[in-house]
Structure formats: C-alpha cells, structure tokens
Amino acid sequence: MCHKKRTFECIKQSWMISTNKRKFTLYAISSTRDRLKPDLKRALIKNYAYVESSKNVKTCTFSQVPFIVREIIPELVEWPFGTYTLVKPKAGCPTGWLEGWRHQDNEDGDNINSLAYGHHFYGSFGRNLQFYYCTRDPNQFSxxxxxxxxxxxxxxxxxxxxxxxxxxxxYWDDEDRNNKNSYDGVLPSGDFGRNTRIDYCCREDGRYNTKVQLPTSKPFYLLRFTSPCQMVEGMYVREENVQFDDEDHNNKNSISGKVPMGANGGRNQQLYVTWLKVKRPLASRLM
Structure with missing residues (x-):
C-alpha cells in the first residue's frame, strides 16, 4: 500500500487520488525530519483537519495540526462555490475558469498611466490599459x-x-475623444461601453494578518480593502498597484458602496492589489 512507504512522492500521489474523489486524504510520512508524532497515521483534510491516531479520531484546530501537515493543507483547498471574478496574472487563470478582457481608452493628453514595477498583471499596458480577467464557472463543483x-x-x-x-x-470616465474602448469574453459585473464600471465584493470581518486558506496551485490576485495585504496560508504576498489616467475634461469618475483601496471619486482612479505566490514547494524542502 502507498501509505506504508516513506516518500514524499507517495504522499503526493495520495493527494491526487483523494482530490478526484472529493475526499482529501494525506498519508503521513514518519521520518524524523517531518516533525510528525509516531502515532499519526494519516490526516483527513476538508477545510479543517481531522487527525487519526492508531487508537481514535479527534478533531484538531488548524494551529494544532503538525507542521508538515499545515503546509500541505493549502494545496488541497478548493475555490469556494459560486461565481466571481479575479484579475488574471501572468501565470494564467485557474483550470476550467472563463476568461475575458477589457481595453480601456485612457486620457490622450499627457498620459500618466502607471503600474507597480515588476507587476504580475497579464495584459497590455501603455497609454491605454488592457486587463484580463478570470471568472469561476458557476457550473463547476466545489x-x-x-x-x-x-x-x-x-x-x-x-x-x-x-x-x-x-x-x-x-466608475471610470474614459477618454471622450475618438474613444476605442473594447472587450471580449466573460467579464465581471459592470458596464463596458464608452466608459467603464466594474462591480466589486469586499469584506472586513477578519484580521488581515490571520492567514486564510485559499488554493495555492497558481499565483492569483486579491484586492486590498481597508488593511494591508491579506495573508494566505502557504503563500507569499506582494502589494502592487495601478493608476489610471482618466478623462481630463469634465471628469465624472465616481465610486459607490464598498470598493477596493485606492478607488475614489477624483479625476484619476487607482487600485491597490495583492499578488499571491505559493511558497517554495514542500517537496524541495524535504530533500
């Protein structure tokens, strides 16, 4: 049986089998390097961790799960049920998600569009900005x-x-003169005509420095709300930003409701985002 072997490859194989069954099973290795207690045989993982010993099964809080198991859990986490959109990074969209893009014709005169140095946005960025988006298919199981x-x-x-x-x-008041706004594919909720409106979903019901569990298979973007970047279990965070140079004449930029940090009703909109990248794979640290 695979769980009797003491190799990382054996564990990873078990993840894949379990993920396909929608039941997350992790076979614990017993080397002294993995910091696991000898009586831990396996952990069943589904949002929270259940640790099975040789005698009984008990529920553990996340902080009580052994070090190596805590690091593996994020790789098994699914995207939440429903449909929503994330900004597309250079690494691409999650598997099976729908894609689309929006080209914004920004201010022609003395344009001051800018993005964070070394940003990870996928798109085309110069005097005009073209962002791509990843939307979760509502028909996907989770x-x-x-x-x-x-x-x-x-x-x-x-x-x-x-x-x-x-x-x-x-709401972005895009260039008035000879406007060339365009779009294609699946986009977030909003309006994509001569000007641009994008709808957001924001929350502040937890501390940013309390790490949350989200999938780590690929880098992705969240947007900042009222705090520094949200911490995510198993991932590095990097703050990035984008400034839009919007229409100079009779500008009608606006915001309503809860919006990401940086957005305002001034002449130029700005957004602060959080780029998340998985930490160095656990396998390479066990060699």
Missing part, C-alpha cells in the same frame, strides 16, 4: 461553500456577491 473571513475584495460576477461580502462599484 465541496467548499464559503469564502474565508478576512480583509480583501474580489470582483463581482452575477447578481450578487458571495456570502459574507458587501458590494460596491467603481
């Missing part, structure tokens, strides 16, 4: 129902935000 508490925003898709979020919108 055994996870809710987003975790925290302090962050995502983009709205559909009629309502996921449970726990409050909605808002940001």
């Amino acid at each position: 055994g996870r129902r809710y987003w975790p508490s925290g302090n962050y925003c995502i983009l709205k898709h559909g009629l309502s935000c996921p449970t726990g979020f409050l909605t808002g919108s940001v």
Whole structure:
C-alpha cells in the first residue's frame, strides 16, 4: 500500500487520488525530519483537519495540526462555490475558469498611466490599459461553500456577491475623444461601453494578518480593502498597484458602496492589489 512507504512522492500521489474523489486524504510520512508524532497515521483534510491516531479520531484546530501537515493543507483547498471574478496574472487563470478582457481608452493628453514595477498583471499596458480577467464557472463543483473571513475584495460576477461580502462599484470616465474602448469574453459585473464600471465584493470581518486558506496551485490576485495585504496560508504576498489616467475634461469618475483601496471619486482612479505566490514547494524542502 502507498501509505506504508516513506516518500514524499507517495504522499503526493495520495493527494491526487483523494482530490478526484472529493475526499482529501494525506498519508503521513514518519521520518524524523517531518516533525510528525509516531502515532499519526494519516490526516483527513476538508477545510479543517481531522487527525487519526492508531487508537481514535479527534478533531484538531488548524494551529494544532503538525507542521508538515499545515503546509500541505493549502494545496488541497478548493475555490469556494459560486461565481466571481479575479484579475488574471501572468501565470494564467485557474483550470476550467472563463476568461475575458477589457481595453480601456485612457486620457490622450499627457498620459500618466502607471503600474507597480515588476507587476504580475497579464495584459497590455501603455497609454491605454488592457486587463484580463478570470471568472469561476458557476457550473463547476466545489465541496467548499464559503469564502474565508478576512480583509480583501474580489470582483463581482452575477447578481450578487458571495456570502459574507458587501458590494460596491467603481466608475471610470474614459477618454471622450475618438474613444476605442473594447472587450471580449466573460467579464465581471459592470458596464463596458464608452466608459467603464466594474462591480466589486469586499469584506472586513477578519484580521488581515490571520492567514486564510485559499488554493495555492497558481499565483492569483486579491484586492486590498481597508488593511494591508491579506495573508494566505502557504503563500507569499506582494502589494502592487495601478493608476489610471482618466478623462481630463469634465471628469465624472465616481465610486459607490464598498470598493477596493485606492478607488475614489477624483479625476484619476487607482487600485491597490495583492499578488499571491505559493511558497517554495514542500517537496524541495524535504530533500
């Protein structure tokens, strides 16, 4: 049996089998390097961790789960149920998600568009800005129902935000003269004509420095809300930002409701985002 072997490859194989069955099973290795107690045989993981010993089964809080198991759990976490949108990074969208893009014709005169140095946005960025988006297909299965508490925003898709979020919108007054706004594919909720409106979902029901569980298979973006970047279990965080140079003449920029940090009713909109990248794979640290 695979669980009798003491190799990391054996554990990873067990993850894949279990994930396909929608039942997360982790076979614990027993080397002294993995910091696991000898009586731990396996952990069943589904949002919380259940540790099975040789005699009984007990429920543990996340902080009580042994070090190596805590680091593996994020790789088994699913995206929450429902439909919503994230900004697409260079690493691409999660598997099976729907994609789309929005080209914004920004101010022609003395344009001051800017993005964080070394940013990870996927798109085209110069005098005009073209962002790409990843939208979760509502028909995809997920055994996870809710987003975790925290302090962050995502983009709205559909009629309502996921449970726990409050909605808002940001309106960009794009270039008036010879406007070339365009779009294609699946986009977040909003309006994408001569000007741009995008709807957001934001929450602040948890501390930003309390790490939450979200998938770690690929880098992704969250948007900052009222705090520094939300911490995510098993991932590094990096703050990035984008400044839009919007229409100079008779500018009608506006915001309503709960919106990401940086958005305002001034002449130029700005957004602060959090780019999340998985830490160095656990396998490479066990060699």
